[in-house]
Amino acid sequence: MIAERGRMGWQKASGYTWRALVETDISRFKRVISGGLHSRTDGRCATEVAIAVRTLNRMLELGCPEYVRIL
Known part of the structure; x- marks a missing residue:
């Protein structure tokens, strides 16, 4: 899929960016609040x-x- 659509196209099609945002939120929660x-x-x-x-x-x-x- 990367060969067909490129890296950014693959990320959008696979939902990779959403996963990365969720992982960032969980990491932030663990750092700020607790593990x-x-x-x-x-x-x-x-x-x-x-x-x-x-x-x-x-x-x-x-x-x-x-x-x-x-403006």
Whole structure:
């Protein structure tokens, strides 16, 4: 497929870029929050993940620049 479409065409057709984005998000989660869950019960694990994801999303919102198109 790379020979037919080129490397970028292969990445788009195979979904490689989506996979890379997901792997980056998981890596960021592990670095910032922790490598594992500290809670033992399912309900508490779900709460811990929800809090961690909300925290990461908020951090990303604060760190993302807003682009304004100048005509």
